[in-house]
Amino acid sequence: MATYAIGDIHGHLDLLKAAHDRIARDQAAHGGRGEIVHLGDLLDRGPDSHGVVDYLMQGQAAGRPWIVLMGNHDRFLPRFARQPGWVDAGLASGRHWLDQATLGAAETLASYGVEICADHARTHAEVLRAVPEAHLRWLENLPLWHLIPQALFVHAGIRPGVDLTAQAEHDLLWIRRGFLEDATDHGVLVVHGHTPVGKVTHFGNRLAVDTGAAYGGPLSAVVFDETGLHLVRGKGRVPIAPK
Structure with a gap:
């Protein structure tokens, strides 16, 4: 089965649905279904974080084989709700998340009908009123990684040399230095987002998949199956090889 x-x-629901459409066409062309791993950072910067969460929650509830990992941006909203x-x-x-415009809190809260106020306490009260508790619980309980024989999927990366079960949540969600420049064979290909690249890039021991949807870039999808590793495009598959 493909992964x-x-x-x-x-927050780009339109791009997410388009990526799912490309995957559906790929599945039809290659004779089967497969799980879809979402590498996190569902929220912030784009226009419809609320819609993205609703869409993914509903898909999982309907039994779709969708795995949704936690990204660093996915902690901001639920943590603000619990610990303002x-x-x-x-x-x-x-x-604070609310005070740093580049993080995208204003866009996320606007998608729930909340406007950021100078008074954090007032914004917090509005978040508790407007954001469904089910959304907060779902975001809080997203897994940090997913492992298949060919690859480890994680939002930011791993701390080299540390067993997967001993990895710190902070590293899995935030790491750059110490991981991106490391050429160690991790025993499995690490597939990650978090650090944008101009195109999906295979570095030998890791595969970078965040192609900058937050900044006007495309939302990329890849597939692992018995034929190897490919980029899933609208007109079909493109093999991905180490650079």
């Missing part, structure tokens, strides 16, 4: 992976979505003063240790700025 598909989709990069960072960032929380600041993610991964933010070099040390600033």
Whole structure:
């Protein structure tokens, strides 16, 4: 059975549905179904984070073989709802999610009908009113990784040399330095998003799939099956080889 992976979505429901449509056509062309792994960062920056969460939740509830991993941006909304003063240790700025415009909180909250106020307490009250509890629970309980024989799927990457079961959540969601430049054979290909690339790129020990949907780029999808590793495009598959 094939396994598909989709990069960072960032509130772009239209791009997500288009990626699923490409995958459906690929499945029809290659005679089967397969699970779809979403590499996290469902929220922030794009126009419809609410719609993305609804769509993925409904698909899972309907029994679709969709695995949705947690990204670093997917913690901001539920953590704000539970702990309104929380600041993610991964933010070099040390600033709150609501106070750093480039993170995309305004777009996410607008998709739920909430406008950010200067008073965080008022914004927090509006979030508790407007954001379904089911959305918060679902986001809080997203898995951090998914493993198949050919690949390990994770949002940001792994700490080289650390057993998968001992990996820190912070690294799985935020790591760049110490992972991106490391050429170690991890024992399995690590498929990740988090760090945008101009195109899906195979670095030998890792596959970078975030092609910048948050910034106007495409939302890319890849597939692993018995024939190898391919990029799934509208006109068919394109083999992916290490650069």
